[in-house]
Amino acid sequence: MDSSDLVKPSAGELIQGCIKKDKRAWEIFVERYSKVIYWAIRDRLKRFGYNFEDEDINDIHQDVFIALWAGNKLAQLKDSEKVAGWLVMIAGNAAIDYFRRTKRQSPPNSISIYEEIYKNGDGEARTLEEVLPSKAAGPDREAQLGEAREVLKSAIGSLKPKERIAVKLNLLHGMKHGEIADALKLPVNTVSTTIARAKKYLKEKLEGNRLL
């Protein structure tokens, strides 16, 4: 089949072509989505604080495409309109697995992830220390920050799931209210109110524990 037969095919047509092992469709698919996969791998490695080289990104990029073609992973995709976002998640998980497999490095765990991710962050995200600075200085500061983390963890845990997601995406991932609303398919006002209410609640908890 000539490539002109597939001039600007829709994402759905391309994916179906790749599932049916059409090589022309595959070539167009690789050209179209290589950039977003490359970006996703680099983004994940940077945010999780891995020490990496270009060679690592290249290997992960190849692993992802092998899984898509030979592993027929594209058949798992439910909504072809969201293929780019789906590929980003696949690539991000592949990056974590690559470091676990080849360098025996695990991703940051659930408690220290705040500090681990954001010490090498992209400038927009903030650490818990920045979000809620302790008044104390010197050796007391570390102890108070530890206590603040515990209080926050339990306070965040008591929020409703959607509120928790919105608050974490805002305070810890540096996402704007509009972006969160768009991502979670919620009205912006609802997100803003939720975040404001949650912040107030977290502040009260910290004040109650004399940490602010």
Next chain:
Amino acid sequence: MGEKMTKLHEAKAAGCPDEAALAAFLGGKLKETGTRPIEEHVAGCPICLENVRAGYLGERLYNEKDLPESNTEIIRKAKGIAKMDSRKKRIQTGLWLTATIAAFALSFTAPKYFAQFLVAALILGFKWVSESESIRTLIVAMDAKRRHEQEKEITNRISPRS
């Protein structure tokens, strides 16, 4: 290759929703009953939350065409995966063809089993046709051509020449 494929699934912790479910969650495509367990999980799982952030941002950057360049060498290598795969396929289809010819020839050399060998040749021949890349490509190409002609006809009907 097979080992790498399976290992890719290990990146997520057990119990994490798969990427397709998270993408559907992001796109607001899940029903209320499906959304709740995923919300519960994402709210407490840093890797899934990171996937939600990255998935949203990546989709947006892709739609806005605001992504840095990849590199030509890795694109070439990724395209090559299909060629590697098709070499194996060619050997496989070659085997089907050989078996078809052998069964057909045997139907004449062993007249006692003429019908049996002929049926075997038909089955093997069908397998060869269905696995053959070029025949499948031809079918897809013809289908694409038919679709283009239909689209052209519809366009002509909508905006007829004066």
